[in-house]
Amino acid sequence: MSPGRLWNKDFTVALGISVFLGFVFYLLVTAMVGYAVQRFAAGEAEAGLASTAFVLGSVLTRPLAGKLLDVVGRRRMLTLSLLLAATVSLAYFFVDTLWLFILSRLVHGMLFGMGHTALNAAAQDLIPHSRRSEGSGYFAASMTLASALGPLIAVTSVDRFGYTTLFGISLGFSLVALLGLPFLRLPERRLTAQQLRTALSPDPRTLIDLEGLRMGIVILLNGAAYSAVLAFLATHAAQATGAGTSPSPLFFMSFAVASLAARLTIGRVQDREGDNVVLYPLFITFAASCLLIAFWPTTWGLVLAGLLAGFGYGSLITCAMAIAVRTAGLSRVGLVTSTYLLCMDVGLGLGAIVLGAAAGVWGYAVLYVLCAVLIAASAVWYWAFHGRFPRAGRAGAPGRR
Incomplete structure (x- = not known):
């Protein structure tokens, strides 16, 4: 990549993957309270937890994902998290108790946090230093698009077809994000011996x-x-x-x-x-x-x-x-x-x-x-x-x- 060039294949593919990850988040967070109430007769607090468990899972894994990103490898972490997230999202079709559903949301959020952290960190390396703010704005626009269309798709699909269709659409978006990975070349970073020791240190301050x-x-x-x-x-x-x-x-x-x-x-x-x-x-x-x-x-x-x-x-x-x-x-x-x-x-x-x-x-x-x-x-x-x-x-x- 030339020093001042922003738009290239890798940045564009990363942007596309980010759009579909954003769709998965906004599709589900919009509808999970209603689903928990309808499917499991959940109270307000339990229904709220069904929605926010995803965010909680993301909070739990982001620090560790950032700490170990260059130890595990960016491509490896992104691929593993997206693959497992798509697998876990299958649970939405089958779980029959509220707490198993909340657990599925929690694990899904943990995997989302890992993948989203890896993708955002890699995207920052794809942006030229002199265009840092501009490139960050373009990349974040992917989540803006998802935040605008995701809730609309969620509400429309639930009203017309039901929650099973919503879960199918979410799974489809996850698979589309996975299909973009073979076309994405992520910059990897070699750690010095000191950086590796810091990354593997159990000291909470390194998180x-x-x-x-x-x-x-x-x-x-x-x-x-x-x-x-x-x-x-x-x-x-x-x-x-x-x-x-x-x-x-x-x-x-x-x-x-x-x-x-x-x-x-x-x-x-x-x-x-x-x-x-x-x-x-x-x-x-x-x-x-x-x-x-x-x-x-x-x-x-x-x-x-x-x-x-x-x-x-x-x-x-x-x-x-x-x-x-x-x-x-x-x-x-x-x-x-x-x-x-x-x-x-x-x-x-x-x-x-x-x-x-x-x-x-x-x-x-x-x-x-x-x-x-x-x-x-x-x-x-x-x-x-x-x-x-x-x-x-x-x-x-x-x-x-």
Whole structure:
């Protein structure tokens, strides 16, 4: 690959595999609460666990996957995890108890976390340093596409054909991702003796990368805010409007359009102008979106909120990750990637639980004001650990470590 060339066969194939992995995640996470209630007569807590067990599994394996990525080998880890994930997804057709179903979700999430970590780390090595933010934006757009179409496919297929069809579609997407592997050449990294000793060390401190954690805290706080949007927006909007149906789908349609458009362009701005020029507006727009949801949850209010959230949170995921990888260096890309994605998973997985308790006491409007406060806190954290230093200048320039 030439130093400045981004689009090549390997990057394109990796992008395609990421799309289908994203479809698997969003297809299932959208429908699992309803399935658990219908199939197993699960209560609210149990149904929620059936949905979040996947994320919990991913959280459990990401640190270890990042730590051992270059010991096991990127291609070997990706192939093994995708193959086993497709096999485990067959269990959805046969399990007949709720706890076996939750266990299947947990194991599926663990394998997804391994594969997703390996694929994202390899993709970072496929992106030229001078186009780090731009390439990260393009790659993350694959998940944006999945987040927009996955829930739509899930709802439509369940309404028309039932959950068995949904599981079949999910398995089909898993197999398509597997079929892309023979066409993908992943860059492998040779470890020095010291790096190998560190990777094999039982010391828990070797599971987390500091640079990944610094930007990870940013995305954890913002992910927690977005988890409240995912979990409670439909109910809040329906209650606020008094309508039989919630206008919340318009939010997610607007979110997908804005996020996809922003991710295809904002990375180039970050590479050219620096991190602060991009990051602070993203914090502001996402916080404004949460305030709109709190105080103007009407049809047009949610359309505008979706556009702002798509630009803000949708872009922040990739822009913060590009900073983490750049400041840590490619020799630590596996651990940095797993640490960052772990923080995102924790925010998405636990945010709705913690903030949901607040909603039960103070109501949904206060909940979304608290989300804006979390975003403001993440901006302060960003300034303290990155934004105030010279390395927050141009992305392609060597920064302060």
